[in-house]
Amino acid sequence: MSVLAAIAVLAVLIIVHELGHFAAARAQGIHVNRFSIGFGPALWKYQGERTEYAVRVFPLGGFVGFPDDDPDSPIPPDDPNLLQNRPIVDRAIVISAGVIANFLFAYVLLTAQVGIFGVPNLYPGVAVPQLAEVADSPARAAGLEPGDVILAVGAEPLAEGEAAVETLQQAIQRSPNLPLELTVLRDGERLNPVVTPRADEEGNGRIGVFLSVRGESVDGELAFRRPNGIGEIIAAGAAEYQRIFQLTFEGFGRLIGNFSESADQIAGPVAIVAVGANIASNDAGGLFRFAALISINLGIINILPLPVLDGGQLVFLGIEALRGKPLPSKIREGIMQTGVVMLLGLAIFLVIRDTANLGAVQEMFNN
Missing domain, CATH: 2.30.42.10 (PDZ domain)
Structure with missing residues (x-):
């Protein structure tokens, strides 16, 4: 059950991230034709009035789809409510909304922890x-x-x-x-x-x-004691949020500045689930802090200026703003394809390494 709780935490954080993109697009009247949790074949689908909702086989991921990239979409390419036809600021809001959602959700989790479990x-x-x-x-x-x-x-x-x-x-x-x-x-x-x-x-x-x-x-x-009103709950949540955000940001700085010695500290989904399962089995309150930590990490990672990630998309928008027009599609597609290959390669490596480092796996091979 603790493993399922950890997986559920990751799935919720991904849903929150994608909901950020979805809500920002819908709030601006931008067409959204797909909202998917997970990747791979669909386990469940629902076709709404304007959007198809789906849950797919591999839950550690998700995406919001726009008809801009769908050649079968009935929406004409010059429709002003297509994402690609919106001003740069509108598109930047949609792209960055997932990161903002993760940061805000982390604060909600930490204040909820204080409200439910109290103040030490x-x-x-x-x-x-x-x-x-x-x-x-x-x-x-x-x-x-x-x-x-x-x-x-x-x-x-x-x-x-x-x-x-x-x-x-x-x-x-x-x-x-x-x-x-x-x-x-x-x-x-x-x-x-x-x-x-x-x-x-x-x-x-x-x-x-x-x-x-x-x-x-x-x-x-x-x-722990009961907090003295909503003011202390908000203040305690804010203080813990600031502490975790600062430590996480400093950790990324050390990783980037001294990558060769810090690379082994990078954790993939298997290691994250293992840590979360251990916390869930010992400390229900700590699971809130764990989820907030992962949510902040997810936000920071996604804002990095790398292809495929939200930060990479913002870089493309910045270049478009400077040039007055988007990068040629071939160049952009080449960069994106390279990013996908690199990201998948890193993900596969982390899954294999973290699985091999699990205590149960090592014990199985040592016996």
Whole structure:
């Protein structure tokens, strides 16, 4: 069931993306003749007054079809409500609406999570649940122990929640081989150990600890309370949205800037479903955050200036605006075909790699 929940999450996010394109076109009176969830042979079809709706065999994808590309369409090619005959701004709205829908849906998911599951009871500082299994780690050398609470790094007091964890992590990463004075709370006593982060292979500081938010817990799990009205729900959702968006954007920046060392972090649909299934089986609330994270990733990926993706289509529109006319159809089709081949090749590679890395598959071949 957890696997089905993860697949359902991906399918919903794809539907949201395609609904963005569909709604933006319909709102402007642009003809839309197909709305399809998935690819391949159709499992179900419904012919509406103006649009054919379909669910297809492979659910991880979808498309909105326009009669511009249909040679059998009864709509004349000079119809002003064909997408290709609309001004550049109208077409740009339709193309970018899928990305916007994914970004907005991520925020809706995060506010829904707060409204349904509540707000964690957090306290200032960062908890140290355990140390890394490294005998000579900087944390052990400084005398840190499991159960410690780090209240400040240098002269900077730590706030609460994920923001405090990120502040401490960044301070450690920026200080390889430089001493950092910490303010630590242990059994009601304040201590001031000095830890010297050790540089890792990428030059970032590491001290060898696991960090977590500090808050009230029940049976080892973080305790939640009911939010104080709609204002706190909106604010908490917005704060988490900003945090996830920023981390995702920074992750893409590191991937692009150092692709050779970060390429193995790219995950395909199999790996995403595996992670989602694990979250769904352990934390229903975490599934909302997982879906929001994937929705933001889907939006950012689609806005990249690559052929086939929405960003690539926006590039074509930009070139058309500069030239005063579209690129020749042969050039555009050649670019699109190259993009399709590259995207399919990457998808096949990721599916094979991620499937081979699944624990169940590895166990099967090791037995």
